Amino acid sequence: MLFGKTQRQRPRKTVVIKRIAADGIITFSKTWHPNEAILVLQGKSDRKNNQIIVESLVIPPFTSNGPFFSGFSMHNLPFDSSYIGTAHSHPGPSNRPSLEDLNHFFGLVSVIIHHPYEYDTIGAYDRNGDGMEIEISD
Template sequence: MVQKLERKVILKKDVWNGILSFCKMKHPSEGILILKGKSKKGIITIDGLTIPPFSYSDQTFAGFPQSFLPLDLSYVGTAHSHPSGSAEPSVTDLHNFFGLVSIIIQSPYDSTDDIFAWDSNANSIPITFESDDAQKN
């Protein structure tokens, strides 16, 4: 019998803070970032961000040419904003899935309540937001 591995995402405080700030800065266009970290036994720990080279965006789409990315085994996925206010992955999001996780941030980008994680099948992945004093699930 094959046991299904349950996934979970852990976001370090400086990462989720950086994601929210980046999304506010890019609004009303979408913003996109590459997530850096590691994955072990279904737990994806994200501890860094990279702005992808030659990224492009408008109010309904953000992307980047993957062929220009330097080889980096710490890439675990992407984070991008949805200025429309919905955190649901679109068909385009799923067709351009990169890595193990896609984090979507819905407007107004005010708190961790606006951050959601998805797998390549549009299944929600629980997130733990690390902070200096406590953790929030």
């Protein structure tokens, strides 16, 4: 409590990923395996329904990646207000964000998928590393 006031709890956001975007994340991750892959998420924030909606993906230019890292310079991205976060793969058995993932957080959401790269291995996290609900929609 700060100065006798209770801190207001924010309701958890749900990340709604369009099926075509989820399929793109899965395919791109399988293509780059055993290295990590990284994508930029495009979409919007629906504050009324407390949702972040992922509609499409962008392959960032000049990425660097390997079995334990993936990254890109945000300075090489053209300006676009529809960028809402990133998606990247973990070739191992966990989709939990690492400290490095959290330190390089970009946007509203970080989507992480782990091997074997299926719908049920996709996780979404906020900038604190807290899990977010995921919904795949058509």
